Structure formats: C-alpha cells, structure tokens
Amino acid sequence: MAANSDSIVQHSPQPVAPFDPGDVVTTDRLEAYMDEGKPMLNNYARHAKIGGGQHGEVYLCYKINTRVPPGDPDRRVPVAMKSVKRDNARAKQMKRLRQQRLPTTEHTPLADKLGTTEAKIRKEIAIMKKCRHPHVVRLFEIIDDRMKEKIYMVMEYLAGGEVKWRNEHDQPILSVEQTRRIIRDAILGLEYLHHQGIIHRDIKPANLLWTEDRRQVKIADFGVSHFSYAQRLAAAGDGAIIEDPEDPILLDDSDLTRRAGTPSFLAPEVVYEHTNEPLASSLSDVPTARSSGIPSIATSQSLTTPSKRPPITKAIDIWALGVTLYCLLFGRTPFVADPAAAGSEWSLYNSICNHGWAVDNVMGADHIPTGGRRPVGDSEGAVVIRLLDHLLQKDVKNRITLEKLKCNKWFLRDLSDPKKWLQLTLPKGKIDVTYGEEQEAMSTVHFRWHWGVVSRRISSLFRRSREANQEGQDARGPVRSDPNVRIRRHRSAALADRRRPDTSDLNIYGSKNDKGKHHAESDPSSEPSSSSGTRPKSIERWPVSSIGGSIAHRGPSPTPKGYHGSPSILIDDRTRPSNTTSAAGSSSASGNVSPQSSPTTTDKPRARFAMFLNTISQWRPNKFSSPQSGSSPSDSAGPSSSTDVTQRTRTISIKAHARTNRPTRRSEEALRYYQRTSTTPRVGSGPLTADRRASSWGQGDQPMEFAEVLSECSSNELNDREMIVGSGGVCNDRSFAPRTPSRLSNVATASPASEPDSGDDDEVEQRFGPSCFDEDSSTIASAFDGGGGWQDGRDLDEDEDDDDGHHHDGDNVNGDLMFEDDDEEEDDSGDPDDDAVTFSPRKRPPPTHD
C-alpha cells in the first residue's frame, strides 16, 4: 500500500494532492488465526518485525485482498502495523512502585493519568487520523477490539526505513544534497502538522522514514505528539495564525509542560529549568567540536535565554529540526552531556540550555567546506551554518518560523521554479474541529483545568455581581435586596469580625497562623471602585507556574522561574498549605509581600474563592503520598512546597548516584550514546561499505538492515511536475535510479531491525527485556512535568519505562509473536492475561474488509 500511496502522490496531477486512500477504518473485532503457517490478524498476514520503540512494536504485514486472484501482485499490499498494549497488570504494579518512591506534587496524578499507555495510543490515533499529507505517514485502519489486550494501527509502509545518518565512526553518511532534501520534506510535513494544530514533539532522524525509492521522507511516530486545539483554531480561522508566543490560549495546553521527546532533541524551553545552573560554569568547554579542534563557541545571540519560562509551542519542533539537520551534516548531535557528569540527562539539558555548538570544517559525506562557525560569504557551507543558527536559537522568540525557513535559499536552490513550489506546497484548507476529536485528543488536558475553570467561573460571577453592585451604588446606593450584595456583606462582615485586630499587618499570607489576616484586608467595604476592572491572570495556570516555581529552588536564584508575578500566582503560593518551611513561608519571613503584588482590593472576593478552591484541590487526601517521606504530618496531608519537593528530589538523586551497581535502563542506553566518543565502536551497526551507503540511497545491491529491505512494491517514475515537490525535485541523475525491488525472501530472512545492545547491557536486558534502543536515542515521555518531579533524569526514566509496561513484557526481537500475548512469560504480577490473542491452528478464510 505504501507504493500505492506513493503513486497517488507521484502521479497525481496536483503535486500536493490530498493523500487520501480513504477514511481511516476502525475495526472493533479482531480475529487471529493461522493461514498456511502464517499468522493472520483479520485480513493481514504478519511478516517480520521492522521496529519497536517505547510505545509498541511495528511489523511489516500484508493486507490480503481476497477479491484479487492469487498471484496478482495487488493481492498483497504491504502495510506497517504497530501494536500497542493497553494498560496491563504489570504496568500498574510498576506505577504503584514508582509512586511510592517519588515526591508527590500536584502534577503526579495528572501525569499518571496522562501517562497510561492506552491514553497515549488514543491520542496518537486521534492525531494520525487527521493527517493526510505526502510527507506524513498515513494511518489506514485501527483495530481496537475491547476484548483484546492490544490496539493495532495499520499504517502506510515506508519501505526505505528510517533515515540513517552516521556510520560507526560517527561520520555523516548522507551528502549535503540528500540532507537538504530530507529536511525540506520534513519542513513540508511539519508545516502541515502545525497547520493542523499538531506539535510533533519528537522530530529526529529516526522518525523520518524513507519511501522505498529513497526520494521522499515522511514524518512518523506521533506517540508523544500534542494536539493543540488553540493552535488548530488559529490555523482554521481566516488564515490568521496567532504568532504571539505569550498568547494565553497556547498556554492552556498544559499537557505540553510534560517533558516528552528524545533528550538530545529537546528544545531549551522544554528543559528550561536547567538554564544557567551552576554546572554551566564548570562545563564551559563542552566537547562538541571534533577533530577540527574548533572550540565550542557560545555566541551571544544563540545563548540569549529568556528570563522566564517561555511557553512551549510548535517552535520546539523547529528546534528539533535544527538538531536533526546538524546530525545529518556532522554525524553527531550538537549538544552532548559532559562525560565528567557521567553523561546524565541533567548534564545534557544543561548543555542544551547554556552551551553553544561547534561545527567541523566540512559537512556531509561529501565533505563540503563549512567556513567555520562564523562563515562569511555565500558559499553553501556559509548558508547552511547560518541556517543552523536560525534554527538553534535558544530563545524561542529568535527562532526562525517554518514559513521563513521554507523560503531559505538553501532549500530553494535546486528547484526549477521555487516560487511555484512555495505556492504549491502551501498548506491550505479550512480545518473542521469536531467535539469528538477534541475530546479524544484533549480530554486529559480538561482534567487539569478543572479547578481553575471552576474557580474562574465563580470568580467571574463575583466580579459581575461586584460590578453590578458598583453600578447600583453609583446610581442609587447599596441595594440590600440584591442577593449578591447580601452574600458579600455577610461574608465580609463575618471575616472582619474575626480578623479585625490584625488588619494593619501586611504580612498576610506568610504563615499558617497569619493565614486569615487577608480576610480582614479584603473587606469589600474598603474596596476602591476604580480597580473593579482589574482581572488577574487565571489561577488555573497554577500548575504551569508551579513548575517554574518549584524548580527554581534547584538553582541559585530564589525567584521561581516562570513566575509570572501576577497576583493570582501569589494567591496560589499563599494558599499552599504552609507546612514546615515552605517557599511562601520564607517569603513571609522576609516580609517581602509588596503591596502591589498583593491582590487588588477589588479582586479579594475572587482571591478568597481562588484560595479556597486551590486549598481544597491541593489538600485532598493524596493516595500517592509516600508514607516514608519523613515529612511532618502536615506534609503527608497536603502537597509539598517547592522547597520540600526539591529537598526530597535531591535526596532521591543522591541515592540514585550512590547506587553503584544498579541496573542500567533504556534511557541510559541513550545517554551512553551521548557520551560516546567518535572512536567508540558501535556494536551492532556493521561496517558501512560503499555498497551499503549506496543502498541507503537506492543504489547498489547489498541488502541493508532489515528496516531497509525493500518490499515487493514496484517503484514509480516521477514526472517533472511531481519532481519539484519535496525531495523528489532534485534527483535528476540516472545513477540514482532506484534499484530493482528485492523479493519477499529478503524480508523473511532478514535480521530484525532492533538489535539489542550487547556488552554491559546484559543487565538491562535481564531486567527489561531486549532493547529496542536505536542509535539516535529513544523517545522519552516523562511521567512528570518538566518541573517539580524531575531530578537528574535517572529514576524517572526508569519509571517511565516501567510505566509503559510493554517494554518489559518481552519485546519480541525475533519477530515471532506480534499477535500473541507476551505477558505470560514475563509478567511477574501474577495476573493471568485472559484477553491474550492466540492463533487458532485451524485454517480459516480471511474475512474480507474491502
């Protein structure tokens, strides 16, 4: 089907013709059986495993079209089928374990909710269903049988496999021209995604898949992608996309604050809390430059970091694209962890936030001169390095937009008609947003907004009543019969009675004992009417702000980063239970509550409600609290203060470091990669011969790795018009003609794509099952927000793996067990999986779905 799909693109009279093999089919029944010795799942025959990652396994399957006679090539259409387990007993058990060990923050329950495997795949499906573009992998069918343990996604098969970009010596294997085409395709795909309101969040070479003929790449893997309803609405409007990164509607996407993606490719704003941490000074010479001896150059421009946590927007994809471009050109990632810091993620993030990047003297497999880090002139090298500068801007405000990126002359230089290309590739069309989609994609976010929304609504009720009352007063004095006035007067009178003696004290929210003082202050009788229109920012952003707040205590600065300074935030701080030495408490001790920072008098009713609601939401009994936390009783009853969280995270962090012989984890496999020097041999990635390199570009006959084995699909010639779209536009050289497709036998005998690392990874394998980690590192989907809960990237990653469950459940590297339940062997929870898919040995005719 990949070939068919491609042919739709390639032979369409419109170069950007809708890539539409039909609507995504949802099948709610799953039948697994054997047919002539081959496992069948409905009408799909399974062949071999072509990939596996954090979220599932991917198999090459053939859709059997029973209407076509046997022998006809159209009878079997190759597809990629990704299977993802729903939550299982083991995952739940691991989650429980994790919750016992980690500090409890207000994010924890949400993160756990978001982190369920089923939630992830549902979101991925919702997102993929929307995508129809030549440079985005297409979803064909969902097999979602509620009685079965796994959900299956049937996708377009990209026979070229993922983009490989370096050899075992960390040298680039792609030419600069190939690189340009790859990035150009990715830009088109990304542009479309962003137009749809989708932030991919995991752009990296491994998620760019080649078509069979290596003429196009498509964006794959939406496992951690984010659907931004706001962004989508913006795109769906009359073409006016909101560009203001401070736009509150984008901030509503609180799910984005979770750290997800691949560590090396994370944008600085995602790991913002690492900016200017003490380690930065000790790592001024990060070994980013290779043999060229060029030192790491920290330019004032690229190192400009914003003073507060920037919103996380689609710009994170642009950063990741910049990292990808760098990888393809230089065979390594631009930011690496300091080997002295044991290559921790923490060190890597520190590097991303605070360090510059260096370049070699030459780029690409064809060794095009770069002209150094600050090139002058208009050489190809100079253009590319300047482009990288635009992409790898740490401050999101300075980062180039896709619209501008697309017009960069490097991408246009080999197109016969750049203007036309730009015109044809413009994403267009009004986008319909249905309620169902929104629910599917955004339901988790709604959960997070709950208290904030309620408090805001109640607050606005108060505001309205206050305004109405004010009008009434202005017009005719107080009206006692107005219910709002009565309530207000009643409350204020009661509070004033209780608090009257302390009204002069400004230190009103600092400690538990002082807690009620503000009530007296908020006596509406003292409210000046002039400020009735003031409306602080909504307090539902508390979770987002708290991230910055809690993390800020890690660093030297006592001021929480991401602290908006709005009255609402202060209210939140105060409404934190003032257990032990909370941040709020310390601020009170210093008496630093400035009058202008306190709620305006007109907002006090609103503030009281906000406080009340937040107190309820934060003081609710938390089943995830750790009994051994050693905290005071008030600690266990309520949420931790920032200081407490930090303290505990530090303790855990120290413990983690102290464990010398602890088993390694997948994320550390990724980290070991960051530490690798260019001389470190990469186990499992055989020598890259000229033939293999040629094969990666469609030449030569030597079979590549399994994922790159060609299928039976026949390749199609591109016509001139289609050649200008995406990467197809520059392949004029006949010598680059696609090689003859190999036969199926290649597929059957090929080795699996996912080879576990050997050597010191034995322990990892023993504990977690065979690794699926690939050389350009694995995706993380942190169960914790990019804030309070994260320490040094160690424990949480382990837990993250745990959270996903399926990783440990016997990743079937041999590619034999796609449709079978593999929990039985390794599930130590003891829970039998009675919903496992088993194959009936009886031959059954495949059901027809055509």
Ligand SMILES: Nc1ncnc2c1ncn2[C@@H]1O[C@H](COP(=O)(O)OP(=O)(O)OP(=O)(O)O)[C@@H](O)[C@H]1O
């Ligand atoms: N449509 C496809 N055609 C061909 N190969 C595919 C396809 N989809 C996925 N693969 C292969 O399977 C691998 C894993 O797929 P995918 O990235 O979707 O899984 P994942 O569990 O989300 O992985 P990750 O840990 O990188 O997030 C890919 O790197 C690729 O090699």
